[in-house]
Amino acid sequence: MYYMGVDLGGTNIAAGIVSDRGEIVLKSTVKTPEVASPEKIALVIAELCFEIIRGAGLCAEDISAVGVCVPGSVLPEEGIVEVCVNLGFRNVPFGHLLEARLGKAVKLVNDANAAALAEYAAGAGRGCQSLVMLTLGTGIGGGIVINNRIYSGVNHAAGEMGHIVIHQGGEECKCGRRGCFEAYASATALKRLTRDKMKENPDSVMWSLAGSLDSVGGGTAFEAAARNDKAAMQVISQYTAYLASGITSIVNIFQPEVLCIGGGLSGEGETLLSPVREILDREDFARNSKKRTRLVTAMLGNDAGIIGAAMLPLYDI
Ligand SMILES: [Zn+2]
Missing domain, CATH: 3.30.420.40 (ATPase, nucleotide binding domain)
Structure with a gap:
């Protein structure tokens, strides 16, 4: 069938x-x-x-x-x-x-x-019991699957993990709150961090890669960091710290078997995940537990x- x-x-x-x-x-x-x-x-x-x-x-x-x-x-x-x-x-x-x-x-x-x-049924989480997915795009999308069921809450609106606050009184978010995870760790937020850093560093390789501030992409800082551009490395370090901040809180709530990262930025693979994993290993409440959440990138793309x-x-x- x-x-x-x-x-x-x-x-x-x-x-x-x-x-x-x-x-x-x-x-x-x-x-x-x-x-x-x-x-x-x-x-x-x-x-x-x-x-x-x-x-x-x-x-x-x-x-x-x-x-x-x-x-x-x-x-x-x-x-x-x-x-x-x-x-x-x-x-x-x-x-x-x-x-x-x-x-x-x-x-x-x-x-x-x-x-x-x-991703739970046929992708990065195949065979697991519980999976939380975060999609890093214009915003941050989220989905929770536990024991073969999507958990969607009393009103089917659950899983909006982009709107947990990681910085009280911080950046404005589309949802009306301030300091949401999405306002710091979405691809849109990465572009903002990249542009801010470029303005401070007119000699950065990011300028030649992007051409102009308007053409900055989610991959600009990653590409420049791979060429040892100091300013770009600072952007990545700041961005992955924000990402880890939200992910650690989500892991503390669910302790899922798999936490899967999707969206265009997931193409950066271990360059994106390694620094997040390092922070998670330090800060996860269950860091000493034998079983730990596997942090992986999505497999199925679009x-x-x-x-x-x-x-x-x-x-x-
Ligand atoms: Zn929000």
Whole structure:
């Protein structure tokens, strides 16, 4: 039996057929229609799904269910997207709209939770009992999977670990608080730290790598640090200290078997993880315990949304 996973984003809609082992059989992507009604988006998704099913040489009966992940809050039992700013959805019965188009049961899930489930079931956490995932991007997304279930709280809004405060009265955060983990350890925050350091150091290699302040990327400081640029090394050291501060608190709460880091920055691999691990080894409350949390990078990249959404029916959610 196969499953269909759909990653509904503000820019692109990606969908794929996934095996029960979490392997993508065939996937495809289309642009998300701009200023479109939920009905129109459901139609575009249904057409994409049928096209992929045909492309894989399968028929609709071979697909047991469809999962859709969205960058917003959902009520899975009711099939409702509560809020999705990127798509302009508010209390949209999107699950039902899509079920009517597809003739299949449709399950909805938040995109960060889908990514966590994918890494748990078929990625960096395969075989583990508990996994916490952090996605370092524009903000920090989070997902918690324990004993084959996504933990999403009383209102399906749990896992927003980007909004624990690591610096009281610190940088403003989009959520309305100050000093959130996300305001210091997201890719956006790394770019801010990089730009600030460049302004203080006009001779830094970061200038020649980025070209200008506007072109600074998440990788600028990492690349310059690899060339022994002192200012860049300071940026990395500061950034990884912020990252470790939040991660240590999260490990202290959950002591998960696996803590998985996703998002573009996870491509830095051990350069990113080693300094965090060093701090964790010093500060984790359970540092003397025989069993420790494994800190790893995500394996599934951009496919995590499709795979996690597809695998929802296989997990007790
Ligand atoms: Zn916040």
